[in-house]
Amino acid sequence: MNLELFREQMYRDGSVVIPGLLSDELVDKLKVKLREAIEKEAAYHNGTDYVDYGMVMMCCLYDQIFTELFEMDELMQYFNAILGEGCIVYAYTSSSMPPNASNFSNRVHVDCPRIIPNYITNMGAVLLLDDFTEANGATWYLPGSQEQWEMDPDYFFNHAERLVEKAGSVWFFNARTWHSGGQNYTDAWRHGMTINMCRPWMKQRIDIPKSMARAGKDIGQISDKAKQKLGFFAQVPENYEEYYVPREQRKYRQKVE
Ligand SMILES: [Fe+2]
Incomplete structure (x- = not known):
């Protein structure tokens, strides 16, 4: 989709669907790796009896396919068009639903508490790895509701659309x-x-660079392009020593927007 049109629709409706953005091959690979990550996450919680079961909290802690997604211009261009090229990940989860169940998303809500008129601080992208249908839990959403502080659930379900794609x-x-x-x-x-994704001056939900380093991920194999999106160049120096290094080595060294 033309980016001007995308911007126009995003500012008006707060919602844009791009069909067929991910190839079948990529969808299959992501799904295989996501299933593995869901199992590892359940092992961390000692079972499946927890509210977020099926939701991987930070996908980039798992297979490298999850970090490589940030090298994909066809996907990133839409975030960049709204939040600027310096935007970084705020949260990176799975939105899988187990059979005959739901997940924590099953409530009428917004993903960002503040409203700044005509300024978008966070933008989400749901990547559909299966067909979303009414029977398997397709997301409900209300176009144009982005500047409403409150929402009556009855009004919402009477007017919302469903992400059947x-x-x-x-x-x-x-x-x-x-x-x-x-x-x-x-x-x-x-x-x-x-x-x-959020603006680079905002905090991430979980500190991705530190989490990845502490989990022993091989940071060296991640491209600078992906690192920028994961927030590696928008970190706060911890002390004088980290601040007084050459500019190109600083923890916050990306373009300020
Ligand atoms: Fe949400």
Whole structure:
């Protein structure tokens, strides 16, 4: 989609679907690696009896396919068009729904608490890894609701649209757009991932550079392009020593927007 049109629609509706953005091959690979990550995350929680079961909290802690996504201009261009090229990840989770269940998204909510008129601080993208249907929990969302402070659930469900789209589609949304996960009534998992990007002067939900380093991830194999999006160049120096290094080595060294 033309980026001017994308911007126009995002500012008006707070919501844009781009069908077929991800290839079938990429969708299959992401799904395989996501299933593995869901198992590892359940092992961390000693089982499946926790509220976020099925939701990987930080996808970039797992396979490198999850960091390589940030090298994909076809995907990043939409975030850059709204938040600027310096935007970074705020949160990077999966949005999978287990069979005959739902997840924590199943409530009428927004993903960002503040409203700054005509200025978007966070934008989400749901990457559909399975077809989203009414039966397997397709997300509900209300176009144009991004500047409403409160939402009556009855009004919401009477007026909301549903994200009934094919695997490989991506739903971009202003994090202020009111939405709700559905309920998966089928016997199969419904997989998806959500990238939430923010402005580089904001804090991430979990400190990604530090978490990845402490988890022993091989940071050296991540490209600078992906590192920038993961927040590696928007960190706060911890002391004088880190501050008084050459400019190109500083922890916050990316373009300020
Ligand atoms: Fe949400």
